[in-house]
Amino acid sequence: AQTVTQSQPEMSVQEAETVTLSCTYDTSESDYYLFWYKQPPSRQMILVIRQEAYKQQNATENRFSVNFQKAAKSFSLKISDSQLGDAAMYFCAFLGGSEKLVFGKGTKLTVNP
Amino acid sequence: DTGVSQNPRHKITKRGQNVTFRCDPISEHNRLYWYRQTLGQGPEFLTYFQNEAQLEKSRLLSDRFSAERPKGSFSTLEIQRTEQGDSAMYLCASSFDYEQYFGPGTRLTVT
Numbered sequence: 218a219q220t221v222t223q224s225q226p227e228m229s230v231q232e233a234e235t236v237t238l239s240c241t242y243d244t245s246e247s248d249y250y251l252f253w254y255k256q257p258p259s260r261q262m263i264l265v266i267r268q269e270a271y272k273q274q275n276a277t278e279n280r281f282s283v284n285f286q287k288a289a290k291s292f293s294l295k296i297s298d299s300q301l302g303d304a305a306m307y308f309c310a311f312l313g314g315s316e317k318l319v320f321g322k323g324t325k326l327t328v329n330p
Numbered sequence: 331d332t333g334v335s336q337n338p339r340h341k342i343t344k345r346g347q348n349v350t351f352r353c354d355p356i357s358e359h360n361r362l363y364w365y366r367q368t369l370g371q372g373p374e375f376l377t378y379f380q381n382e383a384q385l386e387k388s389r390l391l392s393d394r395f396s397a398e399r400p401k402g403s404f405s406t407l408e409i410q411r412t413e414q415g416d417s418a419m420y421l422c423a424s425s426f427d428y429e430q431y432f433g434p435g436t437r438l439t440v441t
Contacts, residue, residue, distance in 0.1 A: 221372075250428050262373075262421065262432035308372050312428055317363065317386065320372030 219244045219311050223321035230299045231329050237284075238294045238324045240309030249313040251285065251292045256323075257305040265307070268292065296326075304328045334433035336422050342439045343412055350408045351436045355424030362405050363430060364397055365421040366390065373421055379405060412440045 220243045230236035242251070253265040268276045268285050276283050280300075284293045296303055309321040335354045343349050355362050361380050365373035376395070377387045381402035391397075394412075399405040409416055417440045423430040 252429075254432075261434040262423075264429060264431065267429060310372075312430075315386070316361070316378060317375040317388075318365075318373070318423075318430060319375070322370070322372050 219246075219313055219319045221309050221311050221319050221321040223309055223324050225324045226322070227325045227327070229327040229329060230296070232299055232301060234299055235295060235297045236299055236326065238296075238307050238309075238326070240292045240294070240321060242290050242292065242309070242311050242319075244290070244311065244313060246313045249311060251283075252310040252312065252318070253281070253283070253292075253294045254308045254310060254320075255303075255305045256308065262308070266294065299328050301328050301330060334422055334424050334431055336420075336433040336436050338436060339434060340437050340439075342441060345412060345414060345440055347412055348408065348410045349412060349438065350406055351420055351422075351438075352404060352406050353422030353424075353433060354404045355422070356426075356431060359424035359426045359431075360402070361425045361430075362399055363423040363425070364405070364407055365423065367419040367421055367435070368417075376407075376420075409438075412438075414440050416440050 222241045249270045251268045255263045255265050266278045266281050280297045282295045306323045308323045310318045337352045363378040364376040367373040379399040394410045397407045419435045421435045422433045
């Protein structure tokens with residue numbers, strides 16, 4: 218069974234600075250997808266960024282980028298120029314052949330003004 | 331497109347009562363998923379549909395839980411004889427390919 222581990226329960230960053238959230242996963246599959254979702258307090262889960270495992274190039278979406286290391290089974294999220302609106306729970310998720318997302322326990326990000 | 335919608339947003343019920351939640355997916359999405367999220371945890375998969383067919387059910391889904399998607403459009407999740415341990419956020423998501431988009435969830439409190 219696949220597992221996703223987020224080893225940082227909480228992180229904080231100063232506004233305008235850069236922060237990196239860590240995620241590792243375990244799988245025996247070779248074709249899969251990885252995602253980062255953002256869940257603001259009392260608001261719905263939003264898809265931030267996706268990575269296809271067959272692509273070597275790291276995904277980028279505006280201020281959000283990932284560092285995907287397939288051999289190490291590592292998938293970190295970098296947020297540049299952090300904004301107050303980035304404060305939220307961030308979940309790393311794995312999608313393999315089973316069609317169901319497997320989530321980590323999340324990292325709570327605080328952005329300090 | 332208005333996104334995935336869920337109703338009700340909040341439900342408070344007494345132990346032993348039955349509750350039903352509804353999810354309306356994004357209109358062109360053929361896959362629909364239910365997840366459960368408890369405080370401080372990531373969502374956990376419950377079940378999913380492709381069109382009207384229920385293709386997988388988690389072992390988390392006891393016999394008291396049932397889900398339907400009668401015409402391949404909206405879905406309902408029913409919990410019979412609710413228990414305090416059922417208190418959680420119930421999330422619905424839909425997809426056309428591999429990206430799942432979530433609704434706002436239904437927060438269930440069992441007293």
